[in-house]
Amino acid sequence: MASLPKRIIKETERLVSDPVPGITAEPHDDNLRYFSVTIEGPEGSPYEHGIFDLELFLPDDYPMESPKVRFLTKIYHPNIDRLGRICLDVLKTNWSPALQIRTVLLSIQALLASPNPNDPLANDVAEDWIKNETGAIATAKEWTQKYAQAKE
Amino acid sequence: MANDEDYQYSSSDDDFPEQQYYEPLEHRDITNNILDDYEYLNYDTDSLESFNSDVDIVDGMAVSHVTNPNKKRSIEGAMVNLKYECFTTQDIFNNMLEKVDRLQPMFSIPREDIILLLQKYGWDEDRLLEDWTNKMDGLLIEAGIHINNEQKELPKSQRGISNRDFFTCPICCEDQIKETYSLECGHEYCISCYRHYIEDRLNKGNIITCMSCSLALKNTDIDELMNGPSSEKLMHSSIKSFVQKHNENYRWCPFTDCKCIVHIQDTTEFVEYIRLHYSPYVLCNESHRFCFSCSFEMHSPADCEITSSWIKKAKKESDNLNWVLSHTKECPKCSVNIEKNGGCNHMICSSCKYEFCWICNSDWKPHGSSFYQCTMYNNDELKTQTVIEDVSKTLKRYTFFYRMFNEHEVSAKLDWQLGQTVGNKIKSLQEKMGVSWIEGQFLTESLKILNEGRTALKWSFAVVFYSDSSHNLTKIFVDNQALLANSVEDLSALLQIKSPETIMEKKVEFYNKAGYVENRTYALMECGRELISKGIVKITN
Numbered sequence: 211m212a213s214l215p216k217r218i219i220k221e222t223e224r225l226v227s228d229p230v231p232g233i234t235a236e237p238h239d240d241n242l243r244y245f246s247v248t249i250e251g252p253e254g255s256p257y258e259h260g261i262f263d264l265e266l267f268l269p270d271d272y273p274m275e276s277p278k279v280r281f282l283t284k285i286y287h288p289n290i291d292r293l294g295r296i297c298l299d300v301l302k303t304n305w306s307p308a309l310q311i312r313t314v315l316l317s318i319q320a321l322l323a324s325p326n327p328n329d330p331l332a333n334d335v336a337e338d339w340i341k342n343e344t345g346a347i348a349t350a351k352e353w354t355q356k357y358a359q360a361k362e
Numbered sequence: 363m364a365n366d367e368d369y370q371y372s373s374s375d376d377d378f379p380e381q382q383y384y385e386p387l388e389h390r391d392i393t394n395n396i397l398d399d400y401e402y403l404n405y406d407t408d409s410l411e412s413f414n415s416d417v418d419i420v421d422g423m424a425v426s427h428v429t430n431p432n433k434k435r436s437i438e439g440a441m442v443n444l445k446y447e448c449f450t451t452q453d454i455f456n457n458m459l460e461k462v463d464r465l466q467p468m469f470s471i472p473r474e475d476i477i478l479l480l481q482k483y484g485w486d487e488d489r490l491l492e493d494w495t496n497k498m499d500g501l502l503i504e505a506g507i508h509i510n511n512e513q514k515e516l517p518k519s520q521r522g523i524s525n526r527d528f529f530t531c532p533i534c535c536e537d538q539i540k541e542t543y544s545l546e547c548g549h550e551y552c553i554s555c556y557r558h559y560i561e562d563r564l565n566k567g568n569i570i571t572c573m574s575c576s577l578a579l580k581n582t583d584i585d586e587l588m589n590g591p592s593s594e595k596l597m598h599s600s601i602k603s604f605v606q607k608h609n610e611n612y613r614w615c616p617f618t619d620c621k622c623i624v625h626i627q628d629t630t631e632f633v634e635y636i637r638l639h640y641s642p643y644v645l646c647n648e649s650h651r652f653c654f655s656c657s658f659e660m661h662s663p664a665d666c667e668i669t670s671s672w673i674k675k676a677k678k679e680s681d682n683l684n685w686v687l688s689h690t691k692e693c694p695k696c697s698v699n700i701e702k703n704g705g706c707n708h709m710i711c712s713s714c715k716y717e718f719c720w721i722c723n724s725d726w727k728p729h730g731s732s733f734y735q736c737t738m739y740n741n742d743e744l745k746t747q748t749v750i751e752d753v754s755k756t757l758k759r760y761t762f763f764y765r766m767f768n769e770h771e772v773s774a775k776l777d778w779q780l781g782q783t784v785g786n787k788i789k790s791l792q793e794k795m796g797v798s799w800i801e802g803q804f805l806t807e808s809l810k811i812l813n814e815g816r817t818a819l820k821w822s823f824a825v826v827f828y829s830d831s832s833h834n835l836t837k838i839f840v841d842n843q844a845l846l847a848n849s850v851e852d853l854s855a856l857l858q859i860k861s862p863e864t865i866m867e868k869k870v871e872f873y874n875k876a877g878y879v880e881n882r883t884y885a886l887m888e889c890g891r892e893l894i895s896k897g898i899v900k901i902t903n
């Protein structure tokens with residue numbers, strides 16, 4: 211593998227030395243561009259007490275191109291689809307090379323705290339969210355209970 | 363262009379059209395003397411002088427014609443005048459710049475800044491002016507032209523490219539950076555990160571901002587950073603997205619590598635086109651004719667609906683049909699591989715000299731008098747094969763028509779290649795025979811007519827495929843197809859001639875055959891329109 215750009219080394223070091231509360235991100239030994247990520251469900255959200263697994267990959271052109279992030283844990287959220295893909299502006303059009311892995315993960319955490327059914331990725335979930343918010347929140351809580359519990 | 367008489371008969375519902383257009387095959391003996399069929403064209407050697415090149419200005423677009431002035435009908439124009447203009451992105455951008463110059467006195471901000479504003483507003487000056495009167499300075503911050511009030515402005519002397527010792531770039535994290543760039547927001551990055559960042563965004567056409575804030579890079583900043591006129595590329599992309607957003611009125615020419623954009627201000631006329639079963643064809647400045655409605659090449663006698671169904675079906679079946687796409691064929695007699703080298707379907711084996719038809723592989727001789735026998739879809743044959751299931755019958759039928767369609771597409775491409783050599787032929791005519799440029803144009807014109815004839819022929823197979831084969835008009839259409847096919851092959855063969863002397867000797871023949879193809883093309887198109895308007899064509903996929 212080509213040597214790792216300084217930028218990625220620096221970011222990785224900082225993620226370890228100065229971790230973001232509620233978030234872990236560890237690169238794989240065999241591929242330092244591939245990270246295992248966990249995000250704790252934000253307090254007061256339907257995802258509270260859940261721990262969500264994600265994968266994050268830094269493409270060759272990072273940071274010119276945004277990191278690729280995906281939920282591995284099943285989640286009931288209007289901006290996250292069945293395959294765990296996330297609808298988030300900073301991962302798409304609003305990505306800037308000045309943003310970092312850290313800022314992306316914080317944005318995802320914020321997305322869990324405030325779902326946005328008006329900009330949906332999972333249409334059926336978004337519809338449910340708009341029509342019957344209490345019901346949708348209950349389902350989200352249920353799924354968190356069922357799928358997002360710490361292992362061991 | 364066309365007058366009412368040209369399409370009058372189409373509105374009279376029950377009568378069959380004039381015999382002149384639809385004369386069935388058996389009434390003619392086209393091989394005997396094509397000239398006999400064409401008295402009404404008045405092509406004799408004396409009238410050749412009137413076969414001049416003249417240039418019409420149609421709605422600001424120069425259209426050159428090399429036609430007999432007596433002949434009114436033309437393929438594109440048997441319909442109300444379609445008003446359109448043809449642009450390139452550069453033309454549109456120049457129009458935008460004129461807009462900028464008009465707006466400048468109202469804004470009293472630099473030209474670069476107005477470009478940014480227009481870019482933000484998708485080049486819609488009305489919307490921009492409305493917001494401008496309401497917001498003014500707010501708008502300048504919103505568009506990234508000025509830094510916001512919380513930001514501190516970097517002194518002018520420190521902006522732009524700086525030479526630094528040991529600067530650490532926050533993007534690549536490399537230290538010991540020498541050259542950097544900053545806007546008035548003070549966000550500073552190394553030149554190579556900036557360049558990479560800009561390069562990625564030039565073809566998106568959106569405003570490019572500082573990597574850390576919403577301050578916009580002006581065209582002058584971009585050019586300074588990239589050390590060249592890169593902002594032009596950005597402007598072109600921006601115009602492209604403008605065209606895409608206004609797809610009601612703008613169309614890209616669908617021909618490969620063509621950069622033309624056709625603009626129609628008023629598309630309300632299209633209703634009338636649809637009512638009369640015409641397609642709104644336009645001609646780009648590179649002489650590509652295409653349909654403004656469906657963005658396909660000229661597809662008459664098929665209409666847009668037939669065209670899109672046919673294409674869809676062809677895509678679906680293409681895997682099964684790869685075999686028809688080949689350009690080489692074995693000689694049916696001696697099995698030598700023969701490559702097709704022009705559009706002409708009359709093949710002569712290079713090894714055994716056997717003459718055969720490219721399409722049906724059989725002896726060419728009987729084709730001489732009735733070429734079209736080979737392309738006649740044999741209905742009787744299918745009727746006897748009642749054992750075959752409907753599905754495979756349909757597929758067989760489709761395969762046949764697709765094959766025909768494809769053969770003519772391949773031929774059209776080969777004719778086009780042939781066209782590349784026409785230029786050389788004209789040159790040698792000029793050199794060896796002292797022929798003037800204008801005089802030599804009959805070759806170019808013949809080629810153009812050949813191509814349009816082929817294209818019409820090609821699409822006519824889609825029409826027949828969807829037509830009720832038992833209907834009399836379908837039969838007439840097929841007869842017309844035959845006449846066109848025959849005339850196209852004749853003209854194609856004529857265009858293979860290489861010797862300048864022979865070409866000049868056969869000049870009259872060129873005129874006559876090209877004129878014949880042109881008329882047959884028109885007749886087939888009109889017959890197809892009749893077929894469609896009478897509901898004999900049914901789309902079933």
Ligand SMILES: [Zn+2]
Pocket residue numbers: 531532533534535536551552553554555556
């Ligand atoms: Zn850098």
Ligand SMILES: [Zn+2]
Pocket residue numbers: 545547548549572573574575576577
């Ligand atoms: Zn900035």
Ligand SMILES: [Zn+2]
Pocket residue numbers: 615616617620621622646647648649650
């Ligand atoms: Zn074109």
Ligand SMILES: [Zn+2]
Pocket residue numbers: 641653654655656657658661665666669
């Ligand atoms: Zn069309």
Ligand SMILES: [Zn+2]
Pocket residue numbers: 693694695696697698711712713714715716
């Ligand atoms: Zn042979």
Ligand SMILES: [Zn+2]
Pocket residue numbers: 719720721722723724729733735736737
């Ligand atoms: Zn044949």
